[in-house]
Amino acid sequence: MSIKLGTQDLTEEIFRRQAEDAEFQSMLKGLTFNLLLVGTDNPDGNDWQYTIELQNGRFVNVGLDVQPAPNSDLRSTSFDKKKMDAKAIADHQTLFELVSGKLDLVNAITKVKIEGDMGKLMKQLDGFIGFLGFLATMDIEP
Protein backbone atom coordinates (compact mmCIF):
# COMPACT_ATOMS: atom_id res chain seq x y z
CA MET A 1 0.00 0.00 0.00
CA SER A 2 1.39 3.41 -0.92
CA ILE A 3 1.95 6.19 1.59
CA LYS A 4 1.07 9.84 1.01
CA LEU A 5 3.79 12.47 1.34
CA GLY A 6 2.98 15.11 3.91
CA THR A 7 0.90 12.84 6.13
CA GLN A 8 1.27 11.11 9.48
CA ASP A 9 1.26 7.77 7.65
CA LEU A 10 4.73 8.48 6.28
CA THR A 11 6.03 9.43 9.74
CA GLU A 12 4.72 6.17 11.19
CA GLU A 13 6.23 4.14 8.36
CA ILE A 14 9.63 5.77 8.87
CA PHE A 15 9.59 4.91 12.58
CA ARG A 16 8.41 1.39 11.82
CA ARG A 17 11.23 0.84 9.32
CA GLN A 18 13.75 2.42 11.65
CA ALA A 19 12.82 -0.12 14.32
CA GLU A 20 12.79 -3.11 11.98
CA ASP A 21 15.35 -2.43 9.23
CA ALA A 22 19.02 -2.68 10.21
CA GLU A 23 20.05 -1.06 6.93
CA PHE A 24 18.14 2.12 7.73
CA GLN A 25 20.53 3.53 10.32
CA SER A 26 23.66 2.78 8.31
CA MET A 27 22.22 4.62 5.31
CA LEU A 28 21.77 7.75 7.41
CA LYS A 29 25.50 7.70 8.30
CA GLY A 30 25.15 9.24 11.75
CA LEU A 31 23.05 12.15 10.51
CA THR A 32 22.41 14.67 13.29
CA PHE A 33 20.18 17.46 12.09
CA ASN A 34 16.97 19.30 12.99
CA LEU A 35 15.08 20.17 9.82
CA LEU A 36 11.82 21.89 9.02
CA LEU A 37 10.59 20.53 5.69
CA VAL A 38 7.67 22.37 4.09
CA GLY A 39 5.68 21.19 1.07
CA THR A 40 3.31 23.69 -0.48
CA ASP A 41 0.10 23.10 -2.45
CA ASN A 42 -0.45 19.38 -2.03
CA PRO A 43 -3.24 17.70 -4.04
CA ASP A 44 -5.70 18.32 -1.18
CA GLY A 45 -5.04 22.08 -1.26
CA ASN A 46 -2.87 22.14 1.85
CA ASP A 47 0.62 23.17 2.92
CA TRP A 48 2.40 20.79 5.30
CA GLN A 49 5.47 20.91 7.48
CA TYR A 50 7.49 18.07 8.97
CA THR A 51 9.59 18.98 12.02
CA ILE A 52 12.33 16.38 11.81
CA GLU A 53 14.80 15.74 14.62
CA LEU A 54 17.60 13.33 13.75
CA GLN A 55 20.32 12.27 16.21
CA ASN A 56 23.20 9.96 15.26
CA GLY A 57 21.33 8.54 12.29
CA ARG A 58 18.08 7.96 14.16
CA PHE A 59 14.78 9.81 13.98
CA VAL A 60 13.97 10.89 17.53
CA ASN A 61 10.96 13.04 16.66
CA VAL A 62 8.94 13.91 13.55
CA GLY A 63 6.11 16.41 13.99
CA LEU A 64 3.55 17.26 11.33
CA ASP A 65 1.53 20.43 10.79
CA VAL A 66 -0.98 20.64 7.92
CA GLN A 67 -2.74 23.91 7.05
CA PRO A 68 -4.92 25.14 4.16
CA ALA A 69 -2.74 26.60 1.38
CA PRO A 70 -1.36 29.18 1.19
CA ASN A 71 -0.24 29.32 4.81
CA SER A 72 2.02 32.27 5.48
CA ASP A 73 3.54 30.83 8.66
CA LEU A 74 4.61 27.57 7.06
CA ARG A 75 5.86 29.33 3.93
CA SER A 76 7.79 31.94 5.89
CA THR A 77 11.53 31.43 5.74
CA SER A 78 11.91 32.57 9.36
CA PHE A 79 12.16 29.93 12.09
CA ASP A 80 13.60 29.35 15.57
CA LYS A 81 17.28 28.79 14.88
CA LYS A 82 17.88 27.69 18.47
CA LYS A 83 15.63 24.68 17.96
CA MET A 84 16.11 23.86 14.28
CA ASP A 85 19.17 23.88 11.99
CA ALA A 86 17.46 24.65 8.69
CA LYS A 87 14.15 25.10 6.91
CA ALA A 88 13.56 23.82 3.38
CA ILE A 89 10.47 24.96 1.47
CA ALA A 90 9.33 23.66 -1.90
CA ASP A 91 6.35 22.83 -3.99
CA HIS A 92 4.77 19.50 -2.93
CA GLN A 93 5.22 18.01 -6.41
CA THR A 94 8.95 18.87 -6.43
CA LEU A 95 9.44 17.16 -3.07
CA PHE A 96 7.42 14.17 -4.22
CA GLU A 97 9.63 13.80 -7.30
CA LEU A 98 12.74 14.12 -5.11
CA VAL A 99 11.73 11.48 -2.55
CA SER A 100 10.49 9.09 -5.22
CA GLY A 101 13.74 9.32 -7.17
CA LYS A 102 12.25 11.07 -10.22
CA LEU A 103 14.23 14.26 -9.59
CA ASP A 104 17.92 14.27 -8.75
CA LEU A 105 19.30 16.26 -5.85
CA VAL A 106 21.16 18.88 -7.90
CA ASN A 107 18.02 19.76 -9.86
CA ALA A 108 15.93 19.73 -6.70
CA ILE A 109 18.30 22.08 -4.87
CA THR A 110 17.69 24.74 -7.50
CA LYS A 111 13.93 24.49 -6.82
CA VAL A 112 13.99 24.50 -3.03
CA LYS A 113 14.36 27.50 -0.74
CA ILE A 114 16.75 26.61 2.07
CA GLU A 115 17.43 28.81 5.09
CA GLY A 116 19.70 28.05 8.01
CA ASP A 117 22.97 26.33 8.78
CA MET A 118 24.19 25.44 5.28
CA GLY A 119 27.61 24.40 6.55
CA LYS A 120 26.14 21.77 8.87
CA LEU A 121 23.89 20.57 6.07
CA MET A 122 26.74 20.29 3.57
CA LYS A 123 28.96 18.37 6.02
CA GLN A 124 26.24 15.73 6.36
CA LEU A 125 25.14 15.52 2.76
CA ASP A 126 26.19 11.85 2.64
CA GLY A 127 23.55 11.11 5.26
CA PHE A 128 20.86 13.13 3.47
CA ILE A 129 21.62 11.33 0.22
CA GLY A 130 21.36 8.03 2.07
CA PHE A 131 18.01 9.07 3.53
CA LEU A 132 16.70 10.08 0.10
CA GLY A 133 17.90 6.75 -1.26
CA PHE A 134 15.99 5.01 1.49
CA LEU A 135 12.80 7.01 0.80
CA ALA A 136 13.10 6.12 -2.88
CA THR A 137 12.70 2.46 -1.90
CA MET A 138 9.34 3.23 -0.26
CA ASP A 139 6.06 3.36 -2.16
CA ILE A 140 5.33 7.07 -1.70
CA GLU A 141 2.49 8.78 -3.56
CA PRO A 142 1.76 12.50 -3.92
Next chain:
Amino acid sequence: MGFRLFTEELRDEMMKRQRQDPELQEKLKGLTFRLLLVGTDAPGGEDRQLAINLQAGKFISVGVAKEAAPSYLRNTSFDRMKFDAKVIGDHQTLFDLVTGKLDLLSAFDKVQIEGDTSKLSAQLPGFIGFIEYLQTMDITP
Protein backbone atom coordinates in the same frame (compact mmCIF):
# COMPACT_ATOMS: atom_id res chain seq x y z
CA MET B 1 52.23 32.78 -3.67
CA GLY B 2 48.62 32.20 -4.61
CA PHE B 3 47.33 30.17 -7.53
CA ARG B 4 44.97 31.94 -9.92
CA LEU B 5 41.65 30.18 -10.34
CA PHE B 6 41.13 28.24 -13.61
CA THR B 7 44.69 28.68 -14.82
CA GLU B 8 47.53 26.37 -15.77
CA GLU B 9 49.34 27.20 -12.52
CA LEU B 10 46.44 25.88 -10.41
CA ARG B 11 46.00 22.89 -12.69
CA ASP B 12 49.70 21.98 -12.42
CA GLU B 13 49.60 22.33 -8.64
CA MET B 14 46.56 20.03 -8.45
CA MET B 15 48.28 17.42 -10.61
CA LYS B 16 51.39 17.63 -8.41
CA ARG B 17 49.40 17.31 -5.18
CA GLN B 18 47.39 14.42 -6.60
CA ARG B 19 50.63 12.46 -6.84
CA GLN B 20 51.98 13.57 -3.46
CA ASP B 21 49.07 14.24 -1.09
CA PRO B 22 47.05 11.29 0.26
CA GLU B 23 44.51 13.77 1.67
CA LEU B 24 43.56 14.90 -1.82
CA GLN B 25 43.27 11.30 -3.00
CA GLU B 26 40.96 10.61 -0.06
CA LYS B 27 38.84 13.72 -0.71
CA LEU B 28 38.21 12.77 -4.32
CA LYS B 29 36.54 9.57 -3.06
CA GLY B 30 36.60 7.68 -6.32
CA LEU B 31 34.96 10.48 -8.33
CA THR B 32 34.37 9.58 -11.96
CA PHE B 33 33.15 12.59 -13.88
CA ARG B 34 33.97 14.61 -16.97
CA LEU B 35 33.17 18.25 -16.31
CA LEU B 36 33.46 21.50 -18.22
CA LEU B 37 33.70 24.33 -15.70
CA VAL B 38 33.47 27.88 -17.03
CA GLY B 39 34.11 31.06 -15.05
CA THR B 40 32.93 34.18 -16.82
CA ASP B 41 34.37 37.68 -16.53
CA ALA B 42 37.57 36.70 -14.76
CA PRO B 43 40.21 39.35 -14.03
CA GLY B 44 41.84 40.54 -17.24
CA GLY B 45 38.53 40.50 -19.10
CA GLU B 46 38.64 36.74 -19.70
CA ASP B 47 36.30 33.80 -19.68
CA ARG B 48 38.17 30.73 -18.40
CA GLN B 49 37.31 27.07 -18.81
CA LEU B 50 38.59 23.88 -17.23
CA ALA B 51 37.92 20.61 -19.04
CA ILE B 52 38.23 18.08 -16.21
CA ASN B 53 38.41 14.32 -16.69
CA LEU B 54 38.26 12.50 -13.36
CA GLN B 55 38.32 8.71 -13.34
CA ALA B 56 38.14 6.63 -10.16
CA GLY B 57 39.27 9.60 -8.05
CA LYS B 58 42.18 10.62 -10.25
CA PHE B 59 42.57 13.56 -12.57
CA ILE B 60 43.34 12.00 -15.94
CA SER B 61 43.46 15.34 -17.71
CA VAL B 62 42.60 18.98 -17.03
CA GLY B 63 42.53 21.27 -20.04
CA VAL B 64 42.64 25.04 -19.63
CA ALA B 65 41.10 27.50 -22.11
CA LYS B 66 40.92 31.27 -21.97
CA GLU B 67 39.06 33.64 -24.27
CA ALA B 68 38.33 37.35 -24.22
CA ALA B 69 34.97 37.90 -22.49
CA PRO B 70 32.23 37.48 -23.52
CA SER B 71 33.22 34.32 -25.42
CA TYR B 72 31.85 31.13 -26.92
CA LEU B 73 32.88 29.33 -23.73
CA ARG B 74 29.58 30.58 -22.26
CA ASN B 75 27.61 28.54 -24.75
CA THR B 76 25.63 25.87 -22.88
CA SER B 77 26.00 23.33 -25.66
CA PHE B 78 28.85 20.82 -25.41
CA ASP B 79 29.92 17.40 -26.66
CA ARG B 80 28.00 14.97 -24.45
CA MET B 81 30.07 12.07 -25.71
CA LYS B 82 33.16 13.66 -24.17
CA PHE B 83 31.73 15.36 -21.08
CA ASP B 84 29.00 14.59 -18.54
CA ALA B 85 28.11 18.15 -17.63
CA LYS B 86 28.95 21.80 -18.12
CA VAL B 87 28.78 24.33 -15.29
CA ILE B 88 28.87 28.03 -16.12
CA GLY B 89 29.11 30.71 -13.46
CA ASP B 90 30.39 34.16 -12.79
CA HIS B 91 34.11 33.91 -11.96
CA GLN B 92 33.66 35.74 -8.65
CA THR B 93 30.90 33.30 -7.61
CA LEU B 94 33.13 30.32 -8.33
CA PHE B 95 36.04 32.00 -6.55
CA ASP B 96 33.82 32.55 -3.49
CA LEU B 97 32.87 28.86 -3.64
CA VAL B 98 36.39 27.46 -3.78
CA THR B 99 37.59 29.81 -1.05
CA GLY B 100 34.76 28.92 1.32
CA LYS B 101 32.95 32.26 1.22
CA LEU B 102 29.95 30.65 -0.51
CA ASP B 103 28.51 27.21 0.23
CA LEU B 104 27.71 24.75 -2.53
CA LEU B 105 23.94 24.83 -2.02
CA SER B 106 23.86 28.60 -2.44
CA ALA B 107 26.22 28.37 -5.42
CA PHE B 108 23.82 26.01 -7.24
CA ASP B 109 21.32 28.87 -7.44
CA LYS B 110 23.91 31.08 -9.12
CA VAL B 111 25.32 28.81 -11.81
CA GLN B 112 23.94 27.18 -14.94
CA ILE B 113 24.28 23.40 -15.03
CA GLU B 114 23.76 21.44 -18.23
CA GLY B 115 24.10 17.70 -18.69
CA ASP B 116 23.86 14.63 -16.49
CA THR B 117 22.79 16.12 -13.16
CA SER B 118 21.80 12.72 -11.80
CA LYS B 119 25.41 11.52 -12.15
CA LEU B 120 26.52 14.77 -10.51
CA SER B 121 24.00 14.29 -7.66
CA ALA B 122 25.13 10.74 -7.01
CA GLN B 123 28.72 11.93 -6.56
CA LEU B 124 28.00 15.14 -4.69
CA PRO B 125 29.84 14.12 -1.49
CA GLY B 126 32.99 13.61 -3.58
CA PHE B 127 32.63 17.07 -5.13
CA ILE B 128 32.12 18.59 -1.69
CA GLY B 129 35.29 16.89 -0.50
CA PHE B 130 37.17 18.28 -3.47
CA ILE B 131 35.88 21.80 -2.81
CA GLU B 132 36.86 21.47 0.85
CA TYR B 133 40.36 20.57 -0.29
CA LEU B 134 40.50 23.58 -2.60
CA GLN B 135 39.55 25.77 0.36
CA THR B 136 42.82 24.78 2.04
CA MET B 137 44.84 26.09 -0.91
CA ASP B 138 45.93 29.68 -1.48
CA ILE B 139 43.74 30.46 -4.49
CA THR B 140 43.46 33.94 -5.91
CA PRO B 141 40.94 35.27 -8.46
